[in-house]
Every structure is written in C-alpha cells, then in structure tokens.
Amino acid sequence: MDFTPPLQHGRLIKRYKRFLADIILDDGTEITIHCPNTGSMKNCLYPEQSVWFSQSDNPKRKYPYTFEIMQSDEHHLIGINSGRANALAEEAINKGIIEELNGYTSLQREVKYGEENSRIDILLTGQDKPKCYIEIKSCTLLEEGVGYFPDAVTMRGQKHLRELIQMVQQGHRAVLLFVVQHSGISIVKPAEHIDPLYADLLKQAIKLGVEVLAYQSSISPHASGIIGPCKVIV
Template sequence: MQLDQTTMVPAKLVKRYKRFLSDHRLESGEVITASCPNTGTMLGLTTPGRATWLVHAPSPTRKYDYRWELIEDEGTWVGINTGRPNALVEEAIRTGVITELAGYADLRREVKYGTNSRIDLLLEDPGRPQAFVEVKNCHLRREAGLAEFPDSITTRGAKHLDELAAQVALGHRAVMVFCVQRADCDHFDVAADIDPGYAVAFQRARAAGVEALAYVCHVSAETIALTHAIPIKD
C-alpha cells in the first residue's frame, strides 16, 4: 500500500488523550491536534517526544486536518491506524503474499454472518469451502521480537472467535489473520495477561478448527505492506 507523499508530514508526539485525539509538534514548532484512528490503549506507543508521521488532508467533513499514521518505536516505524489492516490483508491475498489464502476466485468485504456480525473478508471459489477471514491489527511489542494481541480487553474479539468456530462447524473454512504493523517481530502470542478471556476464546477456536496466521509488515512513510508470516506460539 503506497502512502500519498503529498500528504505525509513529519512531527513529534506531544500527547495522546481522550482516546481519539493526539497533539504533535511539527518541524516548524507549531503544535497541532490530529485525530487518532485507534481505539486500543496503544500500550508502549504513546511516549511523548517520539517521531511520528501524520497525514494532512483537510476536509469540510472532518473536524481535524491531520490524522496520526505512524510512530517510531526503538528505531522501528509502527502503523497505528486500525483502519488499514483490512485493506493491507486484502492486498496481500490478491498479490499472493498470504500463500495460505491463495487461489480463491472471488473476494468480498464486510459480509454479514453469524449473530449481527460482519466478516472482514469472505473468499469464495467453485468447489471449495467458503473462507471466512477475520483481520486484527497488532502493534504491541513488550518483549524483543514478540508481537502480541490484544493491548486491551476485547469482548468483541472473543465473540468473533466463537463465530468463526461456528462457521467451521458448518463446513466452512475460518481464518484469523493478525496484521502486525511493524517489522521488528519474529513470533506472535496472545496477551493472556491483558485479556484472559480472549486467550481462552483463542485456544477454544483453534481447537475447533479455526486457523490463525500472523504476518508482519514493512512500514515506512512511503509504504505499508505485509511481507511474511511469523510463527504463533502454541
């Protein structure tokens, strides 16, 4: 995924607050407010003074002219925009990067299924079971090389796992894809200490036949793209 270079603006983080807002200092010294497209805690990624990249895209339909996109963490750029992963995973499926999901003739987005839910991506191909693909953004790194999810309690995430398991019981394929928006991780695990309920639901879903994949991304101010899979701890 190419980022529009005409809109990218370097800055330094001043603070994140009220969940959806953040202040940044531009190179000119001006402090501006940017929207924060991330509903999680962003654990470990809100230290003041860190380098950031913002998208400058004024619009009469938006209150803030800037949107926070990237932050630097120990020399690595990290994507914090949780609106990106679905498109990133779709791109990686279409280009063959996610080999486990290659070869399907049709891909649909946001298809209704389960109990008042929508699956992020539905893959279909004549003669093959449908593949229900749920995508989760991941950027938590508390230990060297270890990507973790979630960074806060997510009852909704646990519900999605149960609904994926139900699709397997119906004869379909169900796949959870963790999109790790940073390149400095070589393995993945569920953060059971942060959300024990999600960890239990994850193990239950895998035992029921739900597949789990974790892919890291190359992240820069020019491009964000999935590159390769990393192992998931049993």
Template sequence: MFFNAKLYQGTLIKRYKRFLADVKLEDGTLVTAHCANTGAMTGCAEPGWQVWLSHNNNPKRKLAYSWELVKNGAGHIIGINTHRANELVAEALGNHVIEELAAYQLIKREVKLAQDNSRIDFMLSGLGLPDCFVEVKSVTLLQDDQGYFPDAVTLRGHKHLRALAELVKQGNRAVLLFCVQHTGIHSVKIAQHIDKQYGVELKLALASGVEILAYSANISPEKILINQSIPFIF
C-alpha cells in the same frame, strides 16, 4: 499500500481522550491529529517520539490530520492507524501474497453473518474450495521482544472467535489473521496476562478448526506492504 500523499513529520506531544494526539510539526506548527487506534497503545505513544501524519482537505472533517506512524525509542516503525489493517490485508489477498489463501479468486469485504447479524472482515471464494471467512486483527504490542494480542480486554474479540468457530461447524473455512504493523515484532502470542478469557476462547476456536495466521509488514513513511509470514505461538 502506498500513501496517497507525502506524510507530515513531527514530534508527539501527547495522546489523550483515546482519539486525539497533539503533535509539533517540523516547521514548529502545533496540530491536533485524529488517532484511529482506540486501544491501550502500550509502547506506541511516548511523548517525544517521531511521528508521521496524513492530511485530508475535506472541510467536513473535524480534524484535518490523522496519525499514521510512529518511530519508537528502538527505531522500530509502528502503524498506528488500525483502519489500515483491513486495507493492507485486502491488497495482500488481491495480490496473492498470503500464501495460505492464495488459491481464492473472489474477495468480499464486511460480510454479514446470518447467525447473529455480526460482520466478518472478508469472505473468500474459489472454484472447488469451501468459502473462507477471515477476521483481521492489528498487532502493535511489543513486550520483552515478543509481539502480543490483544493490548486490552476485548469482548468484541471474544465474540469474533465464537463466530469463526460456528462458521467452521457450518462447513466453511475460518481464519483469524494477525496483521502485524510493528517492525520490531517477529512472532505473535496471545496476551493472556492482559485478557485471559481471549486465550480460553482462542483455544476453543482452534479445537473447532479455526486457523491462525500472522503476517508482518514492511513499513516506511512512503508505504506499508504485507511481506512475510511470521510464527504464531500458542
């Protein structure tokens, strides 16, 4: 995914009220940007760090700027906009970059499930293959050189794992795909020190046949491209 236009560079002043971030642009202008990441953003939002914002001229938007990237103190670039994760995975699926899913030809997004009216990010289908349902999670938490998910307790995440397990019981293939938007993360573990129940639910999902994949991305102010598989450690 290449950004549609050049991003605006600046310095983070603070992130607050979950959805807002104050930024000082290179020319000294102070702006408030929308923050699409509603999580804890641990290690992703320190005042003084270099950030990049996209700009939208739509007059209906309350905030013209959106926070896209940040560079942390170690020089790692992190994708802040969690909405990008599904875009990145859709592009990677279409380009057959995700090797384990490359045999599927048809991709449907935001598929409604009959059992509970919830939605799964993707349904893949292909000739002679079982339908494959894929739920995407964005990973940005790095602690002690290890990538973790989730960065906060996620009841919604528990529900998604149970839904994936049910889909396997119905004869489908189900995949939890960690999309790593952090250039310092080289493997993913479950943050049981943050959400112990997520680890319990994941263990049950694995036992039922749910598959786990983790892919990292090449990130720069010009583009974010999923480019390689990385280990998932459980």
C-alpha cells in the same frame, strides 16, 4: 500501499481522549490529529519521538490529519492506524503474498454473518472451495521481544472468535489473521496476561478448526505492505 499524498512529519506531545493526539511540527507549530486506534496502544506512544500523519481533503472533518506511524525509542516503526490492517491484508491476498489464502476467485469486504450481528472483514469464495471467513486484527504490542494481541480486554474480539468457530461448525473455512504493524515483532502470542478469556477462547477456536495466521508488514513514511509470515505461538 503507497501513501498518497505523502505523509507529513512531526513529534508526539501526547495522546488523549482516546481518539486525539497533539503533535509539534518541524516548524514548531502545534496541531491536534485524529488517532484511529480503539485499543490501549500500550507500548506504542513515545513522547518527543517522530510521528507521521496523513491529511484528508474532506471539508466535513473536524480534524483533517490522521495519525499513521509512530517511531519508538528503539527506532522501531509502528502502524498506529489499525484500520490500515484490512487494506494491507486485501492487497496481500490479491497479490498472492499470503499463500494460505491463494486460489479463491472473489473477495468481499464487510459481509454480514453469524448469530451475533457481525461483519466479517474479508470473505473469500471460489469454485469448488468452501467459503473462507477472515477476521483481521492489527498487532502492535511488543513486550520483551514478543508481539501480543490484544492490548486491552476485547469483548468484540471474543465475539469474533465465537463467530469464526460457528463458521467452521457450518462447514466453512475460518481464519484469524494477525497483521503485524510493528517492525520489532516477529513472534505473535495471545495476551493471556491482559485478556485471559480471549486467550482461552483462541485456544478453543484452534482446537475446533479455526486457522490462525500472522503476517509482518513493512512500514515506512512512504509505503506499507505485507511482506511475509510471522510465527504464532498459542
């Protein structure tokens, strides 16, 4: 996934009001940018370190700039825009990079499903194959060399696990896909110390047939893309 137009550079001052961040540009100008991440962003914000942001030409946007990448004190690159995870997954599936999801002929996004008024991130279908429901989560929390999800208690994430379990019980295939948007993460675990209910439900989902995959993304100010699998420990 190429960034077009190219990302612009600045340094982080602070994130606040959840969806806003102030940065200082290379020429000293201070601006406010949109922060498209609903999580806590724990261990993802490093004041005075480099950030890269995109620019929208939509005149209706109050904040035309979008926070995309953060550099950590350890020089890791972190994909801040959690919404990119779905696009990265779709691109990787179409290119055959995620081998476990090869062999389908149709890909749909945001399809209504389940009993809790949900929309599945990706639905794959193919001749003589069960439907494959894929829920995508962006993993960016790094602690002591391990990547964790979630970074805050997630009722929505718990709901998605229940929906995936239901799809398996109906005879379909259900997949939870962690898209790792952090160059320092190679192992993914459920964050039991943050959301024990989510961790327990994930273990239950696996026992009932929900598949769990994790794939690493390459991250740079020029382009991002899924490159290969990560180990999942539950």
